[in-house]
Amino acid sequence: MSLFPLFLKLTARPCLVVGAGAIAEGKIAALLESEATVTVVAPQADPRVEEWAASGEITLLRREYQTSDVEGMFLVVAGTNVPPVNRAVYAAATERGILCNAVDDPPYCDFYFPSIVRRGELQIAISTAGESPAFAQQLRKELNEQLPKDLGPWLMELGRLRREVTAVEPLGEPRKMLLHQLAKREVCGAQDCPTRMIAREHMASIKRVS
Numbered sequence: 406m407s408l409f410p411l412f413l414k415l416t417a418r419p420c421l422v423v424g425a426g427a428i429a430e431g432k433i434a435a436l437l438e439s440e441a442t443v444t445v446v447a448p449q450a451d452p453r454v455e456e457w458a459a460s461g462e463i464t465l466l467r468r469e470y471q472t473s474d475v476e477g478m479f480l481v482v483a484g485t486n487v488p489p490v491n492r493a494v495y496a497a498a499t500e501r502g503i504l505c506n507a508v509d510d511p512p513y514c515d516f517y518f519p520s521i522v523r524r525g526e527l528q529i530a531i532s533t534a535g536e537s538p539a540f541a542q543q544l545r546k547e548l549n550e551q552l553p554k555d556l557g558p559w560l561m562e563l564g565r566l567r568r569e570v571t572a573v574e575p576l577g578e579p580r581k582m583l584l585h586q587l588a589k590r591e592v593c594g595a596q597d598c599p600t601r602m603i604a605r606e607h608m609a610s611i612k613r614v615s
């Protein structure tokens with residue numbers, strides 16, 4: 406199987422989660438993290454899901470799923486403990502061209518959830534295409550141990566510098582080389598960091614010329 410990897414922008418996109426137990430809860434948390442507009446339908450909801458509903462972070466429909474729930478959705482996750490329900494959700498979504506994941510039921514998934522290592526805006530998503538979710542999880546833990554803890558703030562600063570550079574330096578080889586230089590991670594303070602000094606000098610020389 407050859408899966409296509411991508412990172413979706415879900416901000417304000419309507420997403421449906423069917424089920425509100427332990428498994429659904431993790432999916433809802435991930436969708437909220439991506440700023441999706443989340444509707445959950447389930448007769449029984451775990452406490453954390455009830456909290457999200459009470460604080461207005463999600464819309465919770467306290468009843469059994471019905472086919473029309475998928476109407477207008479961008480993405481659907483079927484995470485009940487009743488496989489035939491999950492499969493019916495998948496069928497309804499598919500009929501309407503909506504992507505769906507029936508949790509832990511690969512033939513009824515248009516996409517799989519990856520294992521994620523995260524540092525701020527940096528995300529490393531691991532997929533084994535369902536060959537071994539346990540291995541995906543173990544690799545996540547290994548990478549998490551190895552990656553520096555402060556990569557998130559460092560990347561934010563790098564992004565800010567990159568925007569400064571791209572605002573003044575036109576597209577081309579010198580700009581590319583400078584950005585590669587900046588992206589080399591040095592263990593040093595922000596002010597005396599050689600890559601930042603290079604950037605500062607370069608920006609100053611651009612200003613002197615113009």
Ligand SMILES: C[C@@]1(CC(=O)O)c2cc3[nH]c(cc4nc(cc5[nH]c(cc(n2)[C@H]1CCC(=O)O)[C@@](C)(CC(=O)O)[C@@H]5CCC(=O)O)C(CC(=O)O)=C4CCC(=O)O)c(CCC(=O)O)c3CC(=O)O
Nearest residue numbers: 508509517518519520532533534535536537538539542545
């Ligand atoms: C295909 C996929 C579809 C999907 O659900 O998206 C799927 C399917 C199945 N998982 C099963 C079992 C387990 N899943 C986990 C854990 C995770 N499973 C996740 C994703 C995926 N799981 C998708 C493929 C991902 C990939 O391989 O790249 C992760 C990465 C993300 C997430 O779930 O959000 C998350 C780790 C997150 C993390 O910690 O980083 C563990 C580990 C544990 O629980 O300790 C076990 C037990 C050990 C084992 O089985 O390996 C079973 C058998 C169920 C049964 O026994 O009946 C099936 C069904 C089947 O294989 O047929």
Ligand SMILES: NC(=O)C1=CN([C@@H]2O[C@H](COP(=O)(O)OP(=O)(O)OC[C@H]3O[C@@H](n4cnc5c(N)ncnc54)[C@H](O)[C@@H]3O)[C@@H](O)[C@H]2O)C=CC1
Nearest residue numbers: 424425426427428429446447448449469470484485486490
């Ligand atoms: N909990 C776990 O650690 C694992 C669970 N799974 C599988 O994931 C699935 C879900 O597990 P849990 O979240 O633990 O189950 P759960 O029992 O905690 O929650 C099930 C949820 O589905 C809802 N539901 C049931 N019928 C429904 C319907 N007709 N319409 C809408 N909602 C409905 C319930 O109200 C409840 O909110 C199960 O198939 C389980 O086998 C797989 C691996 C691990």
